[in-house]
Amino acid sequence: MNSIVNCCKLLAAKASNVHAFGGYLSRGMARTIDDYKIKWVRPVKLPSIDPRQSGDLGLNVSVKPTDMKVLYDKSKELQDADEIVKRMFTLEFQPRRETKNLERERVIALVKRHICDRASAEVKIAAMTTEIQYLQKHIDEQRRNTKLRVFLKELIDKRKKFLKFLRRWDYKRFEWILERLNLIYVPQPKIAGKVSRKDALRRLTKDYCDGIIQQKLNIFRAQLKEQQKIFFAQKVKNLEYILAEEKKYGLHPTVSEEEIDIARKKAEEILKETV
Structure with a gap:
């Protein structure tokens, strides 16, 4: 029973991954290069005297x-x-x-x-x-x-x-x-040697995977920004409440106005970045 539940969870995770990232396949689902959205066309070879x-x-x-x-x-x-x-x-x-x-x-x-x-x-x-x-x-x-x-x-x-x-x-x-x-300086290529399909597809696949990773990192960074906005807004309220209660009962204040201002400025900065 547990194995069936785990398989269902795995399939649901892969389906959500495909939906969240614009149809990209998650790890384990791609078998050949044709499964990725990568197209390679052999460049036109020009003679060196052209x-x-x-x-x-x-x-x-x-x-x-x-x-x-x-x-x-x-x-x-x-x-x-x-x-x-x-x-x-x-x-x-x-x-x-x-x-x-x-x-x-x-x-x-x-x-x-x-x-x-x-x-x-x-x-x-x-x-x-x-x-x-x-x-x-x-x-x-x-x-x-x-x-x-x-x-x-x-x-x-x-x-x-x-x-x-x-x-x-x-x-x-x-x-x-x-x-x-009226010249154009054409330097030597960074990668010497003949152009081959295998090496070009390796570089294209690497760029493709790096793009997927960067896209996921951007989504994760946006989620963290939203959490920071909620966190600092709640932090300002909690610090103000603690300071008010300590003054009400005549206790030695453990929270200063400077800490509240710093938290408020941080919340405003994050709000400006997300707008």
């Missing part, structure tokens, strides 16, 4: 075909030359690398410290950024070029090391160069 993975949003420089190649715009001989001769030294009639060189010089001019700066961390990051974004556009035309993909990945990792160094030693300059070069 602009969304490397953090390149595009450079804020413009290079036109009518621009002169690097260093030739300052030539005194070309200033007095014929228009046809000048046109021969524009990017329209030069190899593609000259366009990249001019773009690199203009990007470096955005971050260099002085006119002769060629070795600072900012200049190196700017030069690598120009090369990275050029190769990211070029690799769409040559998707099977494995050597180019490996070189691009190594260059992205090298730039990330420079950004990590700059972030550690001069954070203001680090933020400034990200703004100037």
Whole structure:
């Protein structure tokens, strides 16, 4: 008979637990991961050379075909030359690398410290950024070029090391160069390795259970607040009654007005917190 009563009490406790906590299953009722309200979707894997993975949003420089190649715009001989001769030294009639060189010089001019700066961390990051974004556009035309993909990945990792160094030693300059070069710093993931369903479900289950525990603690904390409100209100009444009775019969008071005021203030504070 006692075993039947205990089983009924256990089932009633589990049913009340499910009702009280929004349909959550109590301990012992869940058998598989499908019993919990957990859904895991495999994240989309992006290659390391993808602009969304490397953090390149595009450079804020413009290079036109009518621009002169690097260093030739300052030539005194070309200033007095014929228009046809000048046109021969524009990017329209030069190899593609000259366009990249001019773009690199203009990007470096955005971050260099002085006119002769060629070795600072900012200049190196700017030069690598120009090369990275050029190769990211070029690799769409040559998707099977494995050597180019490996070189691009190594260059992205090298730039990330420079950004990590700059972030550690001069954070203001680090933020400034990200703004100037229109970059997003993508740090290494905290949990290294490939994404697996088993590990992800373990973390999701842990977060799910922590949420249930926190919800129960919040309900228990609210119940304690209600009990404290009743307790301190009753305490004020009892202390006032004791003090009045001791004064009535001429006894030495064991309760002071200060203790009553402290209890009254505590009751008011708890009442304000619960409102």
